[in-house]
Amino acid sequence: MVYNYLILAYILMSWFPNARESSIGQFIGRLVEPYLSIFRRFIPPIGGVLDLSPIVAFIALRFIQSGVMYLLDMLFSLFR
Template sequence: METIGLILIKTMQIYSYLVIGYILLSWFPNARESSIGIFLARIVEPYLAPFRSIIPPLGMIDISPIVALFALRFAENGVRYLVQMF
């Protein structure tokens, strides 16, 4: 059980880095149209879509990825707590 939990925690950490990378791509022109940007979009956009439907953008600023990262970190801490419990 502990091994599965640790693998799940590590996967969530890697996924949060992918989300951060996808967010950083928005700072550079045409970076999301590159092969790396398209790859990250296919992986990250399905996770970000529910947050974007709940939280509208504030002008030119989209804070939904930040909320999505907080939710991912919250889930990671929950899994970490469950692993320590057993």
């Protein structure tokens, strides 16, 4: 969940001038940008402005979270 909030904060920072250039913006960018760049390779911005890759990144992260929770549930149910 924390990573979801970091991605959201990074997206919202793009709406404010120079927010991503601040020390907090650069820190969040170092954490989030490697993950988002995976999706940006396959999903170009619409009209050169609207970047939809974070939406796909959120959906992929949700599937990953669900899969990990399912695997942990199966693993712990073996020990009951």
